[in-house]
Amino acid sequence: MKKYPEAIGPYSAYRRVGNLVYTSGQLPINPETNEFPSDKIECQTRQSLLNVKAIIEENGGSMDDIIKTTVFLNDMNDFNAMNEVYKEFFNSPYPARTAVAVEKLPKNALVEIEVIAAIDK
Numbered sequence: 001m002k003k004y005p006e007a008i009g010p011y012s013a014y015r016r017v018g019n020l021v022y023t024s025g026q027l028p029i030n031p032e033t034n035e036f037p038s039d040k041i042e043c044q045t046r047q048s049l050l051n052v053k054a055i056i057e058e059n060g061g062s063m064d065d066i067i068k069t070t071v072f073l074n075d076m077n078d079f080n081a082m083n084e085v086y087k088e089f090f091n092s093p094y095p096a097r098t099a100v101a102v103e104k105l106p107k108n109a110l111v112e113i114e115v116i117a118a119i120d121k
Contacts (some may be wrong), residue, residue, distance in 0.1 A: 003054035005029040008106065014055045019119050021059050025072060025112040026051040027105070041078040041110045045085040048113040053089065061119035063089050068116040069097045074109065076101040082111060 007013050007024060014023045028036050028044035029051070037043040053063055073082060079099060095115070105112050 002031055003058070004051040005031045005034065014059075016059055021056060021061065021065075021115075021117040021119055023052055023055050023115050023117075025070075025114040026055075027107060027109045027112050029107075036107070036109065039110070041081045042085050044110045045082045045113075046088075048111055049086065049089045052113055052115050056115070056117050056119070059117070059119055060121035061117050064091060065117040065119045066090070066095045066115045067118050069095050070114045071097065071099040072102050072105060072112040073099060074102065074105055074111070078110060 004013060004026070008027070008029075011024055013026075014021055016022075026048045028047035030037055030047055031051070031054075037047045052066075056063065056065060071082065071086070073079060082099075
C-alpha cells in the first residue's frame with residue numbers, strides 16, 4: 001500500500017525529472033482511509049506534509065531536500081496554526097515558500113501543499 005494518496009484526477013502525484021521531484025498539491029487525505037484526518041487545520045497540515053514526506057522518501061530523499069514549497073490555504077486566518085505544524089517538518093536552511101489563500105480547495109480541504117525537491121540520490 002502506498003504511503004500517500006493516489007491523485008484524484010488525470011494527473012500524477014509527482015514527477016521526477018533528473019534530480020528534481022515536483023509534487024502535485026497534496027491534500028490532507030490519509031492514504032489508509034481516503035479521508036481527511038479531521039476538520040482542524042493542524043491535523044490537515046500534518047497529513048498533507050506526511051503525504052509530501054512519503055513521496056520524497058519514495059524517491060530516496062528527505063524533507064531536507066525540499067527547496068521550494070507552495071501552501072494553499074482556504075482561510076489565511078489559519079496561517080499561524082499551519083505554520084506551527086509546518087515548522088515541525090523542516091530544518092534550517094528552510095525551503096523557499098509561498099503561502100496563498102484560495103477561494104476553495106478540492107474536497108473542501110483547508111490546506112494543500114506542493115513541493116519541489118532536489119534529490120542527489
